[in-house]
Structures are given as C-alpha cells and as structure tokens.
Amino acid sequence: MDDIVKQALAKWPNVPDCYGWLGLDARGHWYLRDDQAQAAGPFPHSKGSLLQHEKLIEFIARNYEADGQGRWFFQNGPQRVYVELEATPWIWRIQSDFSVVSHTGRGAAVQDCLVDAQGYVYLTSALGVGLVHTLDVPLVAEAVEAGRWLPQEVLAEELPDRYGFVMSPQGQWGARETPGSPRMVDTKQS
Missing domain, CATH: 3.10.540.10 (duf1285 like domain)
Structure with missing residues (x-):
C-alpha cells in the first residue's frame, strides 16, 4: 500500500x-x-x-x-x-516461460490449473484464484502438453465459495x- x-x-x-x-x-x-x-x-x-x-x-x-x-x-x-x-479477483497473463503475472503486475507461482465446462482456464496461487486472459490460453495448452500443469475440472459458479x-x-x-x-x-x- x-x-x-x-x-x-x-x-x-x-x-x-x-x-x-x-x-x-x-x-x-x-x-x-x-x-x-x-x-x-x-x-x-x-x-x-x-x-x-x-x-x-x-x-x-x-x-x-x-x-x-x-x-x-x-x-x-x-x-x-x-x-x-x-x-475472479485476479486476471492472469502467461509469459513465454510459463511464469504468471496478474493484471496488477504481481508475479505468482501456479498451484493448480482449473478448467470449467465453457473451457475457461483458472490458475490458483498463494495470491488466490484468477482467470487466464483469453489471449494466453494457447500458452496454457503448451504448459499442459509440457507436463507443467495438470488441468482439473471445476464449476465456475463454485469458485467464489471455494476460494473465498x-x-x-x-x-x-x-x-x-x-x-x-x-x-x-x-x-x-x-
């Protein structure tokens, strides 16, 4: 602050x-x-x-x-x-090395990769949960193919309660x- x-x-x-x-x-x-x-x-x-x-x-x-x-x-x-x-409270941008930066410029280490029924991708970190920017979904696919992240299914409507x-x-x-x-x-x- x-x-x-x-x-x-x-x-x-x-x-x-x-x-x-x-x-x-x-x-x-x-x-x-x-x-x-x-x-x-x-x-x-x-x-x-x-x-x-x-x-x-x-x-x-x-x-x-x-x-x-x-x-x-x-x-x-x-x-x-x-x-x-x-x-979500965070919108993630994925860098070419698969590092993650929030819409506010804060870096974050990915804990989980989540995908909802509409195909939206969310990542969790110590900062909380955030939606991956639509332009960066191809980089998520590369990270998944490289074995860095394992997508798990999630219901988008459950995210607020689940992540507070x-x-x-x-x-x-x-x-x-x-x-x-x-x-x-x-x-x-x-």
Missing part, C-alpha cells in the same frame, strides 16, 4: 466505504461506474467507462487487496472502493447500504 494512502487512513479513519463504482472485467480492465452506469444494470452488463489513465491504473494496482470477508477493494486514501468482479471471494460487494449489501460516491483525498487539508 502506498505511504500516502497509509497516511490518509491514519488522518481520516472513518470515511465511509464506496460500493458499485469500480469494476474489474474478465480481461483485467478497470471500469468506473458512475450513477448512470449503475442505474443501467449490474456489472458487467453495464460496465461504465474504461479507465485508461496509466498513473491511476498503477495507483489502483498498488492498492488493490481483499478484506477478511473476501471483498476486493481499492484503497483510495482513507476510502475503500469495493470492486465488482466479472470473473465476493463477486459483487454492492449486491451483497443490497438495500441495506447506499453506494457512496468515490472521493479523491486532499492530503493537504489539515
């Missing part, structure tokens, strides 16, 4: 959490979901605006983690912005809480 984020957490410890405003799609792209996108339906049916600002994406990646209930979030200063997931993650933190709370609007933290205020 960035030092500036830790400082903001210490300075403003009681900022309300934010739900529904950030989504992660099955290709590892972040989407900002304003009021209009949220009103149009749940993620990923209504994705919102693709984030393209490189520094913002890097900031999100450095401050992306899960709480004790399996809800993934981006720590934006003192505010947790919970993430709506299309598939929440697809929709906003949907989990339903009407009990209203999504808050994300705020950028002014660290110069006293």
